[in-house]
Amino acid sequence: MTDQIKIEEIINSIYQVSSASRAKITSAMEIEFFEMGFDFISVNKKNIKEYFVLEGICGSYITNPDGDKVFISFFPEKSILSPFTTRTSKGFSLITIKALTNMKIGSINAEVFEKLMVEDLEIREFANTVLRNELKKKVEKEIGFASLSAKERLIKLRQELPYLENIIPHPYIASYLGITNVSLSRLRKEIR
Protein backbone atom coordinates (compact mmCIF):
# COMPACT_ATOMS: atom_id res chain seq x y z
CA MET A 1 0.00 0.00 0.00
CA THR A 2 1.40 3.39 -0.89
CA ASP A 3 1.85 6.02 1.77
CA GLN A 4 -0.72 8.22 0.10
CA ILE A 5 -3.40 5.55 0.19
CA LYS A 6 -2.62 4.87 3.83
CA ILE A 7 -2.97 8.55 4.69
CA GLU A 8 -6.26 8.77 2.83
CA GLU A 9 -7.50 5.69 4.66
CA ILE A 10 -6.69 7.31 7.98
CA ILE A 11 -8.55 10.46 6.97
CA ASN A 12 -11.59 8.56 5.78
CA SER A 13 -11.68 6.38 8.88
CA ILE A 14 -12.30 9.57 10.86
CA TYR A 15 -14.48 11.60 8.55
CA GLN A 16 -15.54 10.97 4.94
CA VAL A 17 -13.83 13.54 2.77
CA SER A 18 -13.93 13.89 -1.02
CA SER A 19 -10.86 12.70 -2.89
CA ALA A 20 -10.16 16.28 -4.01
CA SER A 21 -9.98 17.47 -0.40
CA ARG A 22 -7.98 14.44 0.65
CA ALA A 23 -5.50 15.21 -2.11
CA LYS A 24 -5.01 18.72 -0.72
CA ILE A 25 -3.86 17.17 2.52
CA THR A 26 -1.72 14.39 1.12
CA SER A 27 0.05 16.65 -1.36
CA ALA A 28 1.19 18.89 1.49
CA MET A 29 2.46 15.96 3.51
CA GLU A 30 5.97 14.76 4.04
CA ILE A 31 7.06 11.28 5.01
CA GLU A 32 9.41 11.05 7.97
CA PHE A 33 11.18 8.13 9.60
CA PHE A 34 12.06 7.97 13.27
CA GLU A 35 14.17 5.40 15.05
CA MET A 36 12.92 3.59 18.11
CA GLY A 37 13.58 5.69 21.19
CA PHE A 38 13.75 9.03 19.43
CA ASP A 39 11.78 11.91 20.96
CA PHE A 40 10.51 13.62 17.84
CA ILE A 41 8.45 16.16 19.79
CA SER A 42 10.02 17.49 22.97
CA VAL A 43 8.54 19.32 25.88
CA ASN A 44 9.30 23.04 25.86
CA LYS A 45 10.48 22.90 22.26
CA LYS A 46 8.73 24.33 19.26
CA ASN A 47 6.89 22.00 16.97
CA ILE A 48 4.29 23.02 14.45
CA LYS A 49 3.27 19.88 12.67
CA GLU A 50 0.36 17.52 12.55
CA TYR A 51 1.26 13.83 12.39
CA PHE A 52 -0.30 10.68 10.95
CA VAL A 53 1.19 7.38 12.10
CA LEU A 54 1.78 5.14 9.09
CA GLU A 55 3.89 2.44 10.70
CA GLY A 56 4.98 1.71 14.27
CA ILE A 57 3.78 3.14 17.54
CA CYS A 58 4.67 6.16 19.67
CA GLY A 59 3.67 7.55 23.03
CA SER A 60 3.31 10.94 24.65
CA TYR A 61 4.76 11.50 28.08
CA ILE A 62 5.76 14.11 30.58
CA THR A 63 8.58 13.96 33.09
CA ASN A 64 7.53 14.39 36.70
CA PRO A 65 9.61 16.17 39.39
CA ASP A 66 11.29 12.85 40.30
CA GLY A 67 12.53 12.63 36.72
CA ASP A 68 10.29 9.71 35.84
CA LYS A 69 8.54 9.47 32.52
CA VAL A 70 4.76 9.32 32.86
CA PHE A 71 3.03 8.20 29.70
CA ILE A 72 -0.19 9.96 28.77
CA SER A 73 -1.26 8.32 25.50
CA PHE A 74 -0.18 5.79 22.93
CA PHE A 75 -0.57 6.28 19.19
CA PRO A 76 -0.60 3.08 17.18
CA GLU A 77 -0.45 2.60 13.44
CA LYS A 78 -3.17 4.39 11.47
CA SER A 79 -3.86 6.92 14.18
CA ILE A 80 -3.42 10.67 14.29
CA LEU A 81 -1.37 12.32 17.00
CA SER A 82 -3.12 14.75 19.34
CA PRO A 83 -3.59 17.89 17.25
CA PHE A 84 -0.90 20.54 17.50
CA THR A 85 -3.10 23.05 19.31
CA THR A 86 -4.04 20.59 22.04
CA ARG A 87 -0.45 19.72 22.95
CA THR A 88 1.04 23.20 22.65
CA SER A 89 0.90 26.22 24.90
CA LYS A 90 2.39 29.59 23.93
CA GLY A 91 4.28 27.96 21.10
CA PHE A 92 5.95 25.30 23.21
CA SER A 93 5.08 21.64 23.44
CA LEU A 94 3.43 20.50 26.66
CA ILE A 95 4.53 16.92 26.14
CA THR A 96 7.26 14.78 24.66
CA ILE A 97 6.46 12.15 22.06
CA LYS A 98 8.72 9.15 21.80
CA ALA A 99 8.94 6.63 18.99
CA LEU A 100 8.43 3.30 20.78
CA THR A 101 9.32 1.32 17.66
CA ASN A 102 10.87 2.37 14.38
CA MET A 103 8.27 4.54 12.74
CA LYS A 104 7.09 5.90 9.45
CA ILE A 105 5.03 9.03 9.87
CA GLY A 106 3.21 11.47 7.59
CA SER A 107 3.55 15.07 8.71
CA ILE A 108 2.07 18.35 7.61
CA ASN A 109 2.86 21.86 8.75
CA ALA A 110 0.15 22.93 11.18
CA GLU A 111 -0.14 26.40 9.64
CA VAL A 112 -0.55 24.95 6.17
CA PHE A 113 -3.15 22.59 7.54
CA GLU A 114 -4.88 25.49 9.26
CA LYS A 115 -5.13 27.27 5.89
CA LEU A 116 -6.65 24.18 4.30
CA MET A 117 -9.19 24.12 7.13
CA VAL A 118 -10.19 27.70 6.52
CA GLU A 119 -10.63 27.32 2.79
CA ASP A 120 -12.14 23.84 2.67
CA LEU A 121 -15.30 22.99 4.59
CA GLU A 122 -14.74 19.24 4.38
CA ILE A 123 -11.25 19.55 5.79
CA ARG A 124 -12.57 21.79 8.53
CA GLU A 125 -15.17 19.20 9.43
CA PHE A 126 -12.52 16.51 9.37
CA ALA A 127 -10.33 18.56 11.71
CA ASN A 128 -13.20 19.29 14.06
CA THR A 129 -13.96 15.58 14.18
CA VAL A 130 -10.34 14.85 15.06
CA LEU A 131 -10.65 17.40 17.86
CA ARG A 132 -13.91 15.94 19.13
CA ASN A 133 -12.41 12.45 19.04
CA GLU A 134 -9.45 13.68 20.99
CA LEU A 135 -11.77 15.09 23.64
CA LYS A 136 -13.79 11.88 23.65
CA LYS A 137 -10.64 9.87 24.31
CA LYS A 138 -9.73 12.15 27.20
CA VAL A 139 -13.22 11.83 28.69
CA GLU A 140 -13.04 8.05 28.37
CA LYS A 141 -9.65 7.95 30.02
CA GLU A 142 -10.81 10.29 32.76
CA ILE A 143 -13.85 8.14 33.48
CA GLY A 144 -11.75 4.98 33.32
CA PHE A 145 -9.31 6.33 35.89
CA ALA A 146 -12.18 7.39 38.13
CA SER A 147 -14.15 4.18 37.98
CA LEU A 148 -11.67 1.38 37.41
CA SER A 149 -8.92 -0.23 39.45
CA ALA A 150 -5.43 -0.53 38.01
CA LYS A 151 -6.18 -4.16 37.21
CA GLU A 152 -9.28 -3.24 35.26
CA ARG A 153 -7.43 -0.48 33.46
CA LEU A 154 -4.81 -3.00 32.38
CA ILE A 155 -7.51 -5.32 31.08
CA LYS A 156 -9.02 -2.43 29.13
CA LEU A 157 -5.66 -1.40 27.73
CA ARG A 158 -5.08 -4.96 26.58
CA GLN A 159 -8.36 -4.90 24.71
CA GLU A 160 -7.30 -1.74 22.91
CA LEU A 161 -3.62 -2.55 22.33
CA PRO A 162 -3.14 -6.27 22.98
CA TYR A 163 0.43 -6.38 21.74
CA LEU A 164 1.64 -3.39 23.76
CA GLU A 165 3.12 -5.40 26.64
CA ASN A 166 5.20 -7.36 24.18
CA ILE A 167 6.80 -4.43 22.41
CA ILE A 168 7.37 -1.59 24.85
CA PRO A 169 9.12 -1.39 28.25
CA HIS A 170 6.80 -2.21 31.12
CA PRO A 171 7.72 0.86 33.18
CA TYR A 172 6.13 2.94 30.40
CA ILE A 173 2.91 0.93 30.56
CA ALA A 174 2.96 1.04 34.37
CA SER A 175 3.27 4.82 34.35
CA TYR A 176 0.32 5.03 31.99
CA LEU A 177 -1.71 2.89 34.39
CA GLY A 178 -0.62 4.95 37.38
CA ILE A 179 1.35 2.18 39.10
CA THR A 180 4.95 1.00 39.33
CA ASN A 181 6.46 -1.65 37.09
CA VAL A 182 6.64 -3.98 40.09
CA SER A 183 2.91 -3.61 40.67
CA LEU A 184 2.33 -4.18 36.97
CA SER A 185 4.27 -7.40 37.19
CA ARG A 186 2.15 -8.48 40.17
CA LEU A 187 -1.01 -7.71 38.20
CA ARG A 188 0.26 -9.63 35.20
CA LYS A 189 0.82 -12.65 37.39
CA GLU A 190 -2.66 -12.28 38.85
CA ILE A 191 -4.60 -12.01 35.59
CA ARG A 192 -2.26 -14.15 33.53
Added chain:
Amino acid sequence: MTDQIKIEEIINSIYQVSSASRAKITSAMEIEFFEMGFDFISVNKKNIKEYFVLEGICGSYITNPDGDKVFISFFPEKSILSPFTTRTSKGFSLITIKALTNMKIGSINAEVFEKLMVEDLEIREFANTVLRNELKKKVEKEIGFASLSAKERLIKLRQELPYLENIIPHPYIASYLGITNVSLSRLRKEIR
Protein backbone atom coordinates in the same frame (compact mmCIF):
# COMPACT_ATOMS: atom_id res chain seq x y z
CA MET B 1 -27.14 42.28 37.62
CA THR B 2 -29.83 40.78 35.41
CA ASP B 3 -29.59 37.18 34.32
CA GLN B 4 -29.24 38.25 30.71
CA ILE B 5 -26.25 40.44 31.41
CA LYS B 6 -24.64 37.65 33.40
CA ILE B 7 -25.11 35.21 30.53
CA GLU B 8 -23.66 37.69 28.07
CA GLU B 9 -20.70 38.23 30.35
CA ILE B 10 -20.04 34.53 30.44
CA ILE B 11 -20.19 34.34 26.65
CA ASN B 12 -17.86 37.28 26.18
CA SER B 13 -15.38 35.98 28.73
CA ILE B 14 -14.90 32.99 26.44
CA TYR B 15 -15.14 34.52 22.98
CA GLN B 16 -16.06 38.03 21.90
CA VAL B 17 -19.42 37.85 20.17
CA SER B 18 -21.54 40.71 18.78
CA SER B 19 -24.53 41.75 20.85
CA ALA B 20 -26.84 40.57 18.07
CA SER B 21 -25.42 37.06 18.24
CA ARG B 22 -25.37 37.10 22.02
CA ALA B 23 -29.04 38.04 21.95
CA LYS B 24 -29.84 35.00 19.82
CA ILE B 25 -28.45 32.83 22.60
CA THR B 26 -29.94 34.64 25.57
CA SER B 27 -33.39 34.84 24.02
CA ALA B 28 -33.46 31.06 23.67
CA MET B 29 -32.38 30.53 27.25
CA GLU B 30 -34.39 29.52 30.25
CA ILE B 31 -33.57 30.17 33.87
CA GLU B 32 -33.69 27.15 36.16
CA PHE B 33 -33.21 26.76 39.90
CA PHE B 34 -31.82 23.64 41.54
CA GLU B 35 -31.63 22.85 45.22
CA MET B 36 -28.42 21.78 46.83
CA GLY B 37 -27.92 18.04 46.38
CA PHE B 38 -30.13 17.67 43.33
CA ASP B 39 -28.73 15.66 40.41
CA PHE B 40 -30.01 17.68 37.48
CA ILE B 41 -28.21 15.54 34.92
CA SER B 42 -28.13 11.81 35.61
CA VAL B 43 -26.01 9.07 34.17
CA ASN B 44 -27.85 6.92 31.63
CA LYS B 45 -30.65 9.44 31.36
CA LYS B 46 -31.42 11.67 28.43
CA ASN B 47 -30.47 15.29 28.65
CA ILE B 48 -30.17 17.63 25.70
CA LYS B 49 -29.31 20.99 27.15
CA GLU B 50 -26.36 23.30 27.42
CA TYR B 51 -25.91 25.00 30.80
CA PHE B 52 -24.47 28.28 32.04
CA VAL B 53 -23.88 28.55 35.79
CA LEU B 54 -25.25 31.87 37.04
CA GLU B 55 -25.12 31.26 40.78
CA GLY B 56 -23.77 28.46 42.94
CA ILE B 57 -21.53 25.53 42.09
CA CYS B 58 -22.05 22.02 40.77
CA GLY B 59 -19.90 19.00 40.06
CA SER B 60 -19.86 16.09 37.64
CA TYR B 61 -19.30 12.62 38.96
CA ILE B 62 -19.56 8.97 38.13
CA THR B 63 -20.32 6.11 40.48
CA ASN B 64 -17.69 3.40 40.61
CA PRO B 65 -18.44 -0.33 41.09
CA ASP B 66 -18.14 0.08 44.89
CA GLY B 67 -20.96 2.61 44.71
CA ASP B 68 -18.74 5.56 45.57
CA LYS B 69 -19.13 8.89 43.84
CA VAL B 70 -15.97 9.96 42.03
CA PHE B 71 -16.00 13.62 41.08
CA ILE B 72 -14.60 14.53 37.68
CA SER B 73 -15.02 18.31 37.48
CA PHE B 74 -16.43 21.28 39.36
CA PHE B 75 -18.32 24.11 37.70
CA PRO B 76 -18.33 27.36 39.66
CA GLU B 77 -20.33 30.50 39.07
CA LYS B 78 -19.89 32.07 35.62
CA SER B 79 -18.72 28.86 34.01
CA ILE B 80 -20.23 26.71 31.30
CA LEU B 81 -20.90 23.02 31.87
CA SER B 82 -19.07 20.54 29.65
CA PRO B 83 -20.87 20.72 26.33
CA PHE B 84 -23.68 18.26 25.75
CA THR B 85 -21.84 16.28 23.07
CA THR B 86 -18.82 15.70 25.29
CA ARG B 87 -20.79 14.22 28.16
CA THR B 88 -23.26 12.18 26.14
CA SER B 89 -22.94 8.89 24.30
CA LYS B 90 -25.72 7.45 22.16
CA GLY B 91 -28.19 9.88 23.66
CA PHE B 92 -27.46 9.00 27.27
CA SER B 93 -25.44 10.98 29.77
CA LEU B 94 -22.05 9.57 30.71
CA ILE B 95 -21.98 11.44 33.98
CA THR B 96 -24.19 12.79 36.74
CA ILE B 97 -24.12 16.45 37.65
CA LYS B 98 -25.01 17.42 41.17
CA ALA B 99 -25.87 20.86 42.51
CA LEU B 100 -23.41 21.33 45.39
CA THR B 101 -25.14 24.50 46.56
CA ASN B 102 -28.46 26.03 45.66
CA MET B 103 -28.08 27.09 42.07
CA LYS B 104 -29.40 29.38 39.41
CA ILE B 105 -28.60 28.16 35.92
CA GLY B 106 -29.25 29.34 32.38
CA SER B 107 -30.09 26.49 30.02
CA ILE B 108 -30.63 26.20 26.29
CA ASN B 109 -31.80 23.23 24.26
CA ALA B 110 -28.73 21.68 22.62
CA GLU B 111 -30.50 21.23 19.28
CA VAL B 112 -31.59 24.85 19.26
CA PHE B 113 -28.05 25.85 20.09
CA GLU B 114 -26.73 23.60 17.34
CA LYS B 115 -28.98 25.45 14.85
CA LEU B 116 -27.64 28.79 16.04
CA MET B 117 -24.14 27.46 15.52
CA VAL B 118 -24.87 26.44 11.95
CA GLU B 119 -26.45 29.74 10.95
CA ASP B 120 -24.17 32.11 12.87
CA LEU B 121 -20.43 32.08 12.40
CA GLU B 122 -19.73 33.97 15.62
CA ILE B 123 -21.75 31.53 17.65
CA ARG B 124 -19.99 28.67 15.92
CA GLU B 125 -16.63 30.16 16.83
CA PHE B 126 -17.83 30.69 20.38
CA ALA B 127 -18.92 27.06 20.60
CA ASN B 128 -15.66 25.79 19.14
CA THR B 129 -13.80 27.84 21.70
CA VAL B 130 -15.85 26.29 24.48
CA LEU B 131 -14.94 22.89 23.09
CA ARG B 132 -11.25 23.72 22.81
CA ASN B 133 -11.27 25.08 26.38
CA GLU B 134 -12.91 21.89 27.55
CA LEU B 135 -10.17 19.87 25.92
CA LYS B 136 -7.52 22.16 27.37
CA LYS B 137 -8.91 21.62 30.86
CA LYS B 138 -8.82 17.86 30.37
CA VAL B 139 -5.22 18.01 29.15
CA GLU B 140 -4.26 20.14 32.15
CA LYS B 141 -5.95 17.74 34.52
CA GLU B 142 -4.35 14.75 32.83
CA ILE B 143 -0.90 16.30 33.07
CA GLY B 144 -1.56 17.36 36.66
CA PHE B 145 -2.47 13.83 37.64
CA ALA B 146 0.60 12.47 35.92
CA SER B 147 3.11 14.91 37.32
CA LEU B 148 1.79 15.98 40.72
CA SER B 149 1.32 14.28 44.06
CA ALA B 150 -2.05 14.39 45.78
CA LYS B 151 -0.73 17.13 48.03
CA GLU B 152 0.32 19.26 45.07
CA ARG B 153 -3.01 18.63 43.36
CA LEU B 154 -4.79 19.89 46.47
CA ILE B 155 -2.66 23.02 46.47
CA LYS B 156 -3.51 23.57 42.81
CA LEU B 157 -7.21 23.01 43.41
CA ARG B 158 -7.11 25.56 46.22
CA GLN B 159 -5.62 28.11 43.85
CA GLU B 160 -8.47 27.54 41.41
CA LEU B 161 -11.34 27.18 43.89
CA PRO B 162 -10.13 28.43 47.29
CA TYR B 163 -13.50 28.23 48.97
CA LEU B 164 -14.33 24.71 47.82
CA GLU B 165 -13.26 22.96 51.02
CA ASN B 166 -15.54 25.20 53.02
CA ILE B 167 -18.71 24.54 51.08
CA ILE B 168 -18.76 20.97 49.82
CA PRO B 169 -18.33 17.62 51.57
CA HIS B 170 -14.71 16.56 51.78
CA PRO B 171 -15.29 13.04 50.42
CA TYR B 172 -16.28 14.71 47.13
CA ILE B 173 -13.05 16.69 47.02
CA ALA B 174 -11.04 13.64 48.04
CA SER B 175 -12.54 11.59 45.21
CA TYR B 176 -11.61 14.35 42.78
CA LEU B 177 -8.03 14.23 44.04
CA GLY B 178 -7.93 10.44 43.86
CA ILE B 179 -7.60 9.86 47.60
CA THR B 180 -9.87 9.04 50.56
CA ASN B 181 -11.38 11.66 52.81
CA VAL B 182 -9.14 10.44 55.63
CA SER B 183 -6.06 11.04 53.51
CA LEU B 184 -7.43 14.45 52.56
CA SER B 185 -7.76 15.28 56.23
CA ARG B 186 -4.14 14.25 56.78
CA LEU B 187 -3.01 16.44 53.89
CA ARG B 188 -5.00 19.38 55.25
CA LYS B 189 -3.25 19.04 58.57
CA GLU B 190 0.11 18.87 56.82
CA ILE B 191 -0.26 21.95 54.63
CA ARG B 192 -2.48 23.92 56.96
Added chain:
DNA sequence: AATTCATTTTAACAAATGATAATGGAACTC
Protein backbone atom coordinates in the same frame (compact mmCIF):
# COMPACT_ATOMS: atom_id res chain seq x y z
C1' DA C 1 26.62 -22.67 22.42
C1' DA C 2 28.36 -19.30 25.60
C1' DT C 3 28.31 -14.63 26.90
C1' DT C 4 26.41 -10.36 27.45
C1' DC C 5 22.93 -7.16 27.96
C1' DA C 6 18.42 -5.62 28.90
C1' DT C 7 14.23 -6.45 31.07
C1' DT C 8 10.85 -8.75 33.85
C1' DT C 9 9.88 -11.21 37.92
C1' DT C 10 10.40 -12.20 42.64
C1' DA C 11 11.55 -11.41 47.47
C1' DA C 12 12.04 -8.80 51.70
C1' DC C 13 11.17 -4.94 53.85
C1' DA C 14 9.48 -0.10 54.55
C1' DA C 15 6.24 3.37 53.91
C1' DA C 16 1.99 5.07 52.59
C1' DT C 17 -2.74 4.61 52.25
C1' DG C 18 -7.13 2.71 53.30
C1' DA C 19 -10.87 0.94 56.46
C1' DT C 20 -13.30 1.34 60.51
C1' DA C 21 -14.72 3.42 64.35
C1' DA C 22 -14.30 6.72 68.06
C1' DT C 23 -13.84 11.65 69.09
C1' DG C 24 -14.48 16.45 68.54
C1' DG C 25 -16.77 20.62 66.85
C1' DA C 26 -19.96 23.44 64.55
C1' DA C 27 -24.52 24.47 63.09
C1' DC C 28 -29.35 23.80 63.78
C1' DT C 29 -33.67 22.58 66.28
C1' DC C 30 -36.71 22.61 69.81
Added chain:
DNA sequence: GAGTTCCATTATCATTTGTTAAAATGAATT
Protein backbone atom coordinates in the same frame (compact mmCIF):
# COMPACT_ATOMS: atom_id res chain seq x y z
C1' DG D 1 -29.07 26.16 76.20
C1' DA D 2 -29.50 21.07 75.93
C1' DG D 3 -29.85 17.85 72.53
C1' DT D 4 -29.29 16.34 67.84
C1' DT D 5 -27.22 15.89 63.54
C1' DC D 6 -23.70 16.14 60.31
C1' DC D 7 -18.97 16.18 59.18
C1' DA D 8 -14.17 16.50 59.74
C1' DT D 9 -10.51 14.81 62.43
C1' DT D 10 -7.95 11.46 64.81
C1' DA D 11 -6.44 6.85 66.28
C1' DT D 12 -5.66 2.09 65.47
C1' DC D 13 -4.85 -1.46 62.73
C1' DA D 14 -4.73 -4.00 58.26
C1' DT D 15 -3.67 -3.91 53.59
C1' DT D 16 -1.69 -2.31 49.67
C1' DT D 17 1.79 -0.37 47.24
C1' DG D 18 6.38 1.20 46.72
C1' DT D 19 11.53 0.60 47.15
C1' DT D 20 15.51 -1.84 46.55
C1' DA D 21 18.06 -5.45 45.15
C1' DA D 22 18.68 -10.12 43.69
C1' DA D 23 17.26 -13.79 40.59
C1' DA D 24 15.34 -15.40 36.39
C1' DT D 25 14.35 -14.93 31.66
C1' DG D 26 15.09 -14.00 27.03
C1' DA D 27 16.98 -11.88 23.09
C1' DA D 28 21.13 -10.53 20.64
C1' DT D 29 25.96 -11.23 19.48
C1' DT D 30 30.10 -13.32 18.81
